[in-house]
Amino acid sequence: MKKSGAAIVIDALCRNGADTVFGYPGGAVLPIYDELYKNAHRINHVLCAHEQNAAHAADGFARVSGKPGVVIATSGPGATNLVTGIANAYLDSVPLVAITGNVAVPLLGRDSFQEVDITGITQEIVKHNFAVSDIKDLNGILDAAFQIASSGRPGPVLVDIPKSIQTDMCDESEYTSQELFFNSLPEVDLSETLRLIESAERPLIYSGGGVVSSGASDELLALAKRISAPVTFSMMGLTALPANEPLNLGMCGMHGTASSAKMFTECDLIIALGVRFSDRATGNTAKYKEGKKIIHVDIDHAEINKNTAADVELCGEVKAVLQQLLQKLPRIAHPEWEKACAKAKKLDFHPVSDQLNPVNLLKTVASYCTPDTVIATDVGQHQMWTMQYFPFQTPRTLLTSGGLGTMGFGLGAAIGGCIANDRKPTVLFTGDGSFGMCLQELATAVSQNLPLTIVIFNNGVLGMVRQWQTMFYDKHYSHTTLNRKTDFAALARAFGAKGKKITRLVELERALFNPPADTPLVLDCQLDMDEFVLPMIPPGGSVSDLITQRN
Amino acid sequence: MERFIVELTVANHCGVLNRITGLYAKRKYNIDSLTVHETRDPALSVMRIVSCGDTAIQQQMTRQLRKLFDVKTVVLLNNSTL
Numbered sequence: 001m002k003k004s005g006a007a008i009v010i011d012a013l014c015r016n017g018a019d020t021v022f023g024y025p026g027g028a029v030l031p032i033y034d035e036l037y038k039n040a041h042r043i044n045h046v047l048c049a050h051e052q053n054a055a056h057a058a059d060g061f062a063r064v065s066g067k068p069g070v071v072i073a074t075s076g077p078g079a080t081n082l083v084t085g086i087a088n089a090y091l092d093s094v095p096l097v098a099i100t101g102n103v104a105v106p107l108l109g110r111d112s113f114q115e116v117d118i119t120g121i122t123q124e125i126v127k128h129n130f131a132v133s134d135i136k137d138l139n140g141i142l143d144a145a146f147q148i149a150s151s152g153r154p155g156p157v158l159v160d161i162p163k164s165i166q167t168d169m170c171d172e173s174e175y176t177s178q179e180l181f182f183n184s185l186p187e188v189d190l191s192e193t194l195r196l197i198e199s200a201e202r203p204l205i206y207s208g209g210g211v212v213s214s215g216a217s218d219e220l221l222a223l224a225k226r227i228s229a230p231v232t233f234s235m236m237g238l239t240a241l242p243a244n245e246p247l248n249l250g251m252c253g254m255h256g257t258a259s260s261a262k263m264f265t266e267c268d269l270i271i272a273l274g275v276r277f278s279d280r281a282t283g284n285t286a287k288y289k290e291g292k293k294i295i296h297v298d299i300d301h302a303e304i305n306k307n308t309a310a311d312v313e314l315c316g317e318v319k320a321v322l323q324q325l326l327q328k329l330p331r332i333a334h335p336e337w338e339k340a341c342a343k344a345k346k347l348d349f350h351p352v353s354d355q356l357n358p359v360n361l362l363k364t365v366a367s368y369c370t371p372d373t374v375i376a377t378d379v380g381q382h383q384m385w386t387m388q389y390f391p392f393q394t395p396r397t398l399l400t401s402g403g404l405g406t407m408g409f410g411l412g413a414a415i416g417g418c419i420a421n422d423r424k425p426t427v428l429f430t431g432d433g434s435f436g437m438c439l440q441e442l443a444t445a446v447s448q449n450l451p452l453t454i455v456i457f458n459n460g461v462l463g464m465v466r467q468w469q470t471m472f473y474d475k476h477y478s479h480t481t482l483n484r485k486t487d488f489a490a491l492a493r494a495f496g497a498k499g500k501k502i503t504r505l506v507e508l509e510r511a512l513f514n515p516p517a518d519t520p521l522v523l524d525c526q527l528d529m530d531e532f533v534l535p536m537i538p539p540g541g542s543v544s545d546l547i548t549q550r551n
Numbered sequence: 552m553e554r555f556i557v558e559l560t561v562a563n564h565c566g567v568l569n570r571i572t573g574l575y576a577k578r579k580y581n582i583d584s585l586t587v588h589e590t591r592d593p594a595l596s597v598m599r600i601v602s603c604g605d606t607a608i609q610q611q612m613t614r615q616l617r618k619l620f621d622v623k624t625v626v627l628l629n630n631s632t633l
Contacts, residue, residue: 123570124577128620131566148620179562179594180620302614305607 002169005135005161006031009099010039012142018070018097020044020061020419022054026074028101028114031166046419046448048412051078053441055085056412059094060399063413064374064420066213068095068149075102076114079160080121084406086156087125091403092236093209095154097145098122104164105133118160127155128180135168136176144178151182153300154213185315186301190325192312193295197329200269200293202337203229206252206281209236209402210274210298210318212395217241219322220273226326228334229271230341232260234281235387236402237274242371243391247341250348253281255384258347258535261543266340272296274318277307278403287542297321350389356505358382358457358531362389364505365427365455368512372397374417374426378410378434380464382457384533386429408437411454415441418450425451425515432458432482442495442520449518456488456522459529467532471547481529492522502526552603554583555629557613562621563589563596571598571622574615580604595623 003011009032013021021043025033036045048054051073058069069089073082079100089096103112119131128148130141138161145157197203211220217240224231224247231241232252241248250257252264264270270292275281282288285308296303296310297318304313314321350359362385369375371393377383377400392398399417401409410430418426435456445452457463462480469477492499497520502508508523515521535548561567568587575582584601604612609627616625 119566120569123573181562181623182620183617300618302611302618304614306611309607 002171004031004035005138005166005168005170006035008135008138008170009142009161009166010035010043012139013070014042016143016146017067018043020046021070021072022046022048022057022061022416023072024048024051024054024074024078026078026101026114028075028078028103028163029072029166031163032072032099032101046415046444049440049443050438051081052085052408053412053415053438053444055082055096055098056088056406056409057416058096059085059089060376060413060416061420062089062094062096063399064396064417066396068097068146069416070097070099072099073101074114075100075118076116079116079118083122083125084404085412086122086158088401088404088406088409089156090125090127092401093154093213094156095149096156097149098156098158100158100160101166102160102162105162106164108162119158122158125156126158129158129160131160132162132165135165135170136174137178138165138170139175140177144180148180183301185299188314188316188321188324190314190328193314193325194328196269196293196295196312197227197271198332201334202267203227203269203271203334204263204267205229205231206234206270206272206275207231207237207240208234208273208275211237211240214274214299214317214319215395216273216319216322217395219319219326221245222326223271223322223329226329227332228338230263232256232264234275234278234402235400238387239392239395239398242393249341249345251387253278254283254537254539255388255533255535257388258546258548259344261535261537261546262344262347263341265543268292270294272310273322274298276303279307282308283537284540284542287544354505356503356508356525356527358385358527359389360505361455361457361508361525361527362386362429364508365453365512366391369427372421373424374399374414374421376400376410376414376417376426376428378428378430379405379407380431380434380462381467381531381533382429382431382434384464385457407434410434411438411441411445414452414454415445415448415450418452419448423450425453428452428454430454430456431463432456432460432484432486432488433462435488436486439491442492442497442522445520446496450520451515451517452520453512453515454520454522456524457527458488458524459527459531460484461529463529463531464533466529470530471538488522488524492520497522499524552605553630554601554603555609555627557600557602557616558626558628559598559600559616560590560623561596561598562623563594567596567621568598570619571600571616574619575600575602575612578612578615580608580612
């Protein structure tokens, strides 16, 4: 039986487990949207307000569910609006399948209305992309797109489908399969790893997104306990262990905890698991390795030795490598090192007060959350405070833009994450700057009746840039004071959500006590514009340059 | 800095050369010379790319190239392998 290209798309989505997709219709995807109309019983399409946010929603959905997120957009501006969302997923290794329409094949290459070369534009920010030129290839390409997005190191894949191919008809017997060359991984040899671990006296684990995406939390904790190694995290890895686990030192790097900086200074072996030694995590790479050995485990062979040279490289899925390692690794106790870890953790103590400040705000919201509450953030000071003070308990509960640092990521991601988490109450921590970049998506949170609590850290400034201007640019506050008159509570009501201005901690408690079950709630929290994110390792510095207090 | 050659067997369809040279540009490595030709199997092409770089750069480039789904094989030819 012959099927249209659009019907092939729908069947491929269903076959690959995509029961929820995010998107925005337009001229070049009309045939696909017509099939979505007929297949509403099989696929839930979430209509967003902007394609960028739709991409972030698919990204958030993928981070929570572990399945590839799917976003659909039309040609031209629809496709270009996806670019930031695709780049965001690429930098954070999130499985994403982006489907774009394009003009009909005879119109390609003629600067037709709403035509862009989206495969060319996205080439450097996707794991792979396809421009479909023959309907016979469409089915195989879509299967390959899902396989590439979710296998190995996950990432985004874009499939560009001209409108004429969506309406062409093709019989299953004519389908082709895609010949792609999947990179085979080198053999894992554990002998040198075992020797290094056995000879180390002060081992430290540096754990990242690869531990979360491969579901290796149990193996991580087993390894840490087996060899008395405290664990410090990249931002992408932060949820792998519960915050109250004694060996958990929290995040490392530029705004990492003082305890992780202290233990990092003293360690003699770094066991790096599913990380890429980002400059935000390492600081000055020349000083980073001094006096330390590094064992680097990663599924992406090109990540090993890219930013920091490893003494031992183990290329493979973190979970599988750790399982092999744990079979061979004896218990090696370092009681003095564990004591040093407990002592270092006292450095992370935060004084208690009744002020509405970032610490109290986060701790108060946390007290109303359950271990599986999905937390999304935007980018800036509020994001770093969330990493420092929010007590994460469960993997895949944190949606944050790590590699790309995308202001405006949070609301779309929170929508996708909430839907993936059975529409349970979800929290977005954002700033007045970040929220201003995506707030039209409140419309979607309302139309989907989502129980989102949106907590705005409203300090009237672009706080993180202002902090740098204070510290490194002689307090030249160039274009970081917003001078806006936005009433976020009134804005929320205009969108059909609930909104409240919060000036005191007790008002926050009251607002969180009984939030609406099927409507977003915007809490506009008034904060001081000169709160700093501390500790901080200045850009290009090393842990020895750690700033812990304002002077 | 040593001169080295990367010999690639790649899929023979439009856009593949762009992906390879785009990767060099993205990683900020220069191409000194480049040859491409179809093989006896019309589905495959061979590319030889000459660049300069130390062993760390050579390793990084070959590993990045192996990740591309249009690249079947990557062979590094340098002073120690030639």
